[in-house]
Amino acid sequence: MRWARAFGAGLAMIAVAQAQDVDLVQSDAQADRFAALALKCVRQEYPNKLDHVMNGAGEVKGPKELHPAFYGCFDWHSSVHGHWMLVKLLREHPGMARAAEVRQVLDENLRPERMAVEVAYLGQENRRSFERTYGWAWLLKLAAELRTWNDPNALRWGTALQPLADELALRWTSFLSKATYPIRTGVHPNTAFSLDLALDYARAIKDAKLEAMILERARSWFGADRKGPLAWEPGGEDFLSPCLEEAALMSRVLPRPAYGRWLTGFLPGFPAGLVPATVSDRTDPKIVHLDGLNLSRARALLRIAAVLGPADPRSAGLKRLADRHARASLPHLASGSYEGEHWLATFAVRTLTER
Structure with a gap:
């Protein structure tokens, strides 16, 4: 797999990509390199680009105070999908060298008290469109990964995360019920990309209402x-x-x-x-x-x-x-x-x- 060899070379900062004949998704060492990039940023608070509407001077706060679980990686959604990647790699490569550090980070951030702050943030004034729908979709993808992993730690982390997932699943159904048009852009708001991730969650936890709404909207918007x-x-x-994300989504519809x-x-x-x-x-x-x-x-x-x-x-x-x-x-x-x-x-x- 030539492009897998090329990626291994890039992470090792080697000029000649073909020097490593390895498969990056099936070795602990290569998974470890992926994990290193997320571990580098999930605890790094700054620089940070907040999606934060301030309702008053009292809400001028730093990222970690506003989002104690997902404060790193420059922005909220990148922190969320960085956590998804760590869970995915740990699930598939429990023997990788950084496994203990990954578990420590997940223990720190996916805790009930931190999630309670994240949920409370969503309930405040002027938070209706916070991370809609890209961040919502990645949070549900993280929740789906934890819910489908038969592991005691995953159960604990998933249980802590679930109130936030529940809130965002409700927001998804509410938003889809009134969204007249899809967003066809090549950046974060792209509707097809987010629906694809949300569909993973709906099917993983057997949320028939959310799944039916996603399928209906996809057919209506893109069919x-x-x-x-x-x-x-x-x-x-x-x-x-925009075109390929739509085509990828419709392949599931x-x-x-x-x-x-x-x-x-x-x-x-x-x-x-x-x-x-x-x-x-x-x-x-x-x-x-x-x-x-x-x-x-x-x-x-x-x-x-x-x-x-x-x-x-x-x-x-x-x-x-x-x-x-x-x-x-x-x-x-x-x-x-x-x-x-x-x-x-x-x-x-x-x-x-x-x-």
């Missing part, structure tokens, strides 16, 4: 789409592909034969012309988003190929294209720049898991 403007992508700060027909209408000629994004400056907090785009595109392409199946003539090309996208950015996750290091590893883990 009649034709000729998606993939040629317009990417935007200069995208870390998601429609039956396989219907999905193949829908995809032909939505992306005729797909995937002709799609190439990895060029990242000119990994110290720029917006331009480095394009590394995330390459990784999220790779994940979406792999998902689409898997659902189409090997008999579909598009599948082999989609897998090759996923390989190209992943190899374009995997060597650069440990760039030494916090702008990318605080979040990109999560996207890599999700992509490699899809693989």
